[in-house]
Amino acid sequence: MARKNFSELRKQVEARPGAAKRLAAKRAETLEEIRLYELRHREAVSQVELAGRLEVTQGAISKLEHSEDVRVSTLRQYLEALGARLELVAVFDDEDRRVPIHLGKDTAA
Numbered sequence: 001m002a003r004k005n006f007s008e009l010r011k012q013v014e015a016r017p018g019a020a021k022r023l024a025a026k027r028a029e030t031l032e033e034i035r036l037y038e039l040r041h042r043e044a045v046s047q048v049e050l051a052g053r054l055e056v057t058q059g060a061i062s063k064l065e066h067s068e069d070v071r072v073s074t075l076r077q078y079l080e081a082l083g084a085r086l087e088l089v090a091v092f093d094d095e096d097r098r099v100p101i102h103l104g105k106d107t108a109a
Contacts, residue, residue: 036078037065043082053081072103 013019034042040050047061054061054077064070064078076086088101 035065039084040065040082045082050078050081054078 014023040047047058047065051058051061064074072086072088079086088103090099090101091097092099
């Protein structure tokens with residue numbers, strides 16, 4: 001199999017019809033998503049420091065940051081310990097509609 005360098009492959013991909021639009025959308029989507037540990041790093045907070053704020057172990061923070069399924073209440077506490085607040089939004093792509101979701105009696109502001 002012949003080898004191609006990355007720049008040649010990129011040129012081929014970018015030359016396809018609609019590629020610029022698809023690539024721009026993918027870049028925007030990627031920028032919108034961030035992993036918890038990346039957010040914590042951006043805030044310059046160590047796992048040990050965050051664990052202290054939440055009164056849990058450093059191992060619990062590591063487990064949470066690598067988990068694929070997190071409880072909303074746990075995520076809310078994690079973000080609050082970083083100085084952020086959690087906002088949930090239901091997105092209806094077929095209608096291009098976004099609806100804020102409020103859980104519990106204390107979350108509506």
